[in-house]
Amino acid sequence: MSDSDNIAPAKKVMIVVRRAPHGTIYVHEALEVMLIVAAYNMEVSVVFIDDGVYALKKGQDTSGLGTKAFMSAFRTLVDWEVENVYVDKSALEARSMDINQLTEIGVDDDTDELIMPKTLSARKIYDLMQQQDSILSF
Amino acid sequence: MNTALENCMEFVGDDDVIILIEDGVYAAAAKTAKSNLVERILNKNKVFALQADLRARGIESLIESVDTVGYEIFVDLIEQHTTQSWL
Numbered sequence: 590m591s592d593s594d595n596i597a598p599a600k601k602v603m604i605v606v607r608r609a610p611h612g613t614i615y616v617h618e619a620l621e622v623m624l625i626v627a628a629y630n631m632e633v634s635v636v637f638i639d640d641g642v643y644a645l646k647k648g649q650d651t652s653g654l655g656t657k658a659f660m661s662a663f664r665t666l667v668d669w670e671v672e673n674v675y676v677d678k679s680a681l682e683a684r685s686m687d688i689n690q691l692t693e694i695g696v697d698d699d700t701d702e703l704i705m706p707k708t709l710s711a712r713k714i715y716d717l718m719q720q721q722d723s724i725l726s727f
Numbered sequence: 728m729n730t731a732l733e734n735c736m737e738f739v740g741d742d743d744v745i746i747l748i749e750d751g752v753y754a755a756a757a758k759t760a761k762s763n764l765v766e767r768i769l770n771k772n773k774v775f776a777l778q779a780d781l782r783a784r785g786i787e788s789l790i791e792s793v794d795t796v797g798y799e800i801f802v803d804l805i806e807q808h809t810t811q812s813w814l
Contacts (some may be wrong), residue, residue: 646785653780
């Protein structure tokens with residue numbers, strides 16, 4: 590038995606964001622958990638559903654609220670090795686939004702192209718949920 | 728989605744003014760699943776949305792005839808009316 594056999598496969602952890610970003614602390618907390626989970630040897634995915642899709646909206650300026658502008662961290666998720674970021678397509682449509690109104694989650698080092706979250710149907714998100722070891726909902 | 732606005736609408740009087748604040752301002756965004764509801768309210772009542780909350784959420788395209796207000800007018804409106812919060 591080699592050493593590598595003793596290493597358990599990376600746990601699959603999904604973070605589900607379903608609330609809007611500024612009225613409560615939940616989305617901020619979800620962001621912190623994303624970064625913590627990513628720092629361990631876990632396979633992290635993040636899914637934005639329902640009002641959670643508002644968290645990724647471009648052009649949010651919280652200077653009038655006097656709260657911390659934590660939203661900019663979503664634009665560097667890829668740098669923190671949070672690369673599997675999905676958005677519920679029907680939740681976007683219900684809010685008259687599409688992928689073009691969302692912020693990028695990182696920039697490709699080689700091509701300088703923006704890395705965008707991926708839109709998925711609710712059915713596909715369900716399939717992803719079935720594959721997880723744990724799901725954390727915010 | 729939150730149903731505070733649906734609840735509020737059942738009890739709104741003719742002279743009442745509705746001001747959308749915090750996450751309530753999402754209802755002011757144009758062409759969403761809530762837009763029809765807000766447009767129905769607008770047939771009878773004035774609807775305002777707080778500017779700082781709109782900007783924080785990156786909401787630019789608003790339902791026509793929803794007026795944006797700053798904190799000063801927000802306070803004026805509170806002074807002029809008996810307030811009821813729909814948390």
